[in-house]
Amino acid sequence: MTFSAADSRYDTIRFRRAGRSGLQLPEFSLGLWQNFGDNRSFTTQRDIVLRAFDLGVTHFDLANRYGPPSRSAEKNFGRIVREDLSPYREEIVVTTKAGNPIGASPYLSGGSRKHLLSSLDISLRDLGLDYVDIFYSHSPDLNTPLEETVGALVSAVRSGKALYAGISNYGRDRALEAAHLLAAEGVPLLVHQSRYSILDQHIDRDGILDAATETGTGTIAYSPLAQGLLTDKYLSGSVPQDSRAADSAFLSANDITADYVSHAEELNRIAQERGQSLPQLALQWVLRRPDVTSALIGASSVAQLEHNLAATGFAELSTDELARIDAHAVDLSPR
Numbered sequence: 001m002t003f004s005a006a007d008s009r010y011d012t013i014r015f016r017r018a019g020r021s022g023l024q025l026p027e028f029s030l031g032l033w034q035n036f037g038d039n040r041s042f043t044t045q046r047d048i049v050l051r052a053f054d055l056g057v058t059h060f061d062l063a064n065r066y067g068p069p070s071r072s073a074e075k076n077f078g079r080i081v082r083e084d085l086s087p088y089r090e091e092i093v094v095t096t097k098a099g100n101p102i103g104a105s106p107y108l109s110g111g112s113r114k115h116l117l118s119s120l121d122i123s124l125r126d127l128g129l130d131y132v133d134i135f136y137s138h139s140p141d142l143n144t145p146l147e148e149t150v151g152a153l154v155s156a157v158r159s160g161k162a163l164y165a166g167i168s169n170y171g172r173d174r175a176l177e178a179a180h181l182l183a184a185e186g187v188p189l190l191v192h193q194s195r196y197s198i199l200d201q202h203i204d205r206d207g208i209l210d211a212a213t214e215t216g217t218g219t220i221a222y223s224p225l226a227q228g229l230l231t232d233k234y235l236s237g238s239v240p241q242d243s244r245a246a247d248s249a250f251l252s253a254n255d256i257t258a259d260y261v262s263h264a265e266e267l268n269r270i271a272q273e274r275g276q277s278l279p280q281l282a283l284q285w286v287l288r289r290p291d292v293t294s295a296l297i298g299a300s301s302v303a304q305l306e307h308n309l310a311a312t313g314f315a316e317l318s319t320d321e322l323a324r325i326d327a328h329a330v331d332l333s334p335r
């Protein structure tokens, strides 16, 4: 059946400006890292993406390595675009990244011009798009001159294959340097994408968020639920069969420690006192800073997506509540 987007799609979602740019992004963005590979039902993937769009989530985050296998999430999303979302191309922001390893070849990882630009061409082919909205350097590569990596981002934008440039997982000083190099080329750094949640506050602690704000760069906060640790699914201390900790290389049963459970229980109690769920509290916490452009969530079902997007309808977090949350903000987020 032909997809027809809901007329109500912009009624409730709120948008925030990405740094000092003209681009506005929804407070919630959908990431296709874990649930959009060939190991998941395509029907569920499609349902999640289309429901997200119907709820005003216009921003879809991909990378060459998302799957498994690598590149399959881009192919699957490309199919959804082709079959359903192509009439709405102007209304969606599609991002991709290159730089993290996708194979043993030296040309399949790192920040070289060779890898970044050839990977972007393959991403565009797999996505079936003429351009992506944001092209990212996925991680810093300390063995490649930053000028080369930045030069590749500039080329991507100048060639029209990307509208904006982004970086991800950079430290403070390298992010500042990248921002200055890009600005000198007239291609402002749009966004810095970093992990940020109650259980991983390093971008606050290390000045990464403040540095982005100073340079007019937006911040995209990924894994705001610490991959599911900031939900109630692991509170019993066991690992449900259909959860990420049961079937992902990035979260495991070893992460569900007694220490984790005791902190998560306390955070859950604070959420319940406020009349919301733990994931809703965790998302509201990430978005409490106005300079966080968007919380980049994952979802393995439409129900999770809908539940999480309801996170903004609650009273502001008080100073007292923020202090209570901080008492349990131990760094338990898996690497």
Ligand SMILES: NC(=O)c1ccc[n+]([C@@H]2O[C@H](COP(=O)([O-])OP(=O)(O)OC[C@H]3O[C@@H](n4cnc5c(N)ncnc54)[C@H](OP(=O)(O)O)[C@@H]3O)[C@@H](O)[C@H]2O)c1
Pocket: 030, 031, 032, 033, 034, 035, 061, 062, 138, 168, 169, 193, 194, 222, 223, 224, 225, 226, 227, 228, 229, 231, 232, 233, 242, 243, 244, 245, 279, 296, 297, 298, 299, 300, 303, 304, 305, 307, 308
């Ligand atoms: N730049 C980078 O290096 C980088 C790295 C990581 C991620 N990212 C981006 O960030 C996106 C989001 O990352 P993430 O998936 O780790 O985000 P997340 O929002 O922290 O975790 C999402 C996972 O939590 C569980 N979940 C979500 N809502 C739930 C709910 N209401 N109740 C119970 N469980 C719930 C689901 O896992 P289950 O499978 O257990 O249901 C879901 O897949 C990625 O897709 C990617 O786009 C970027």
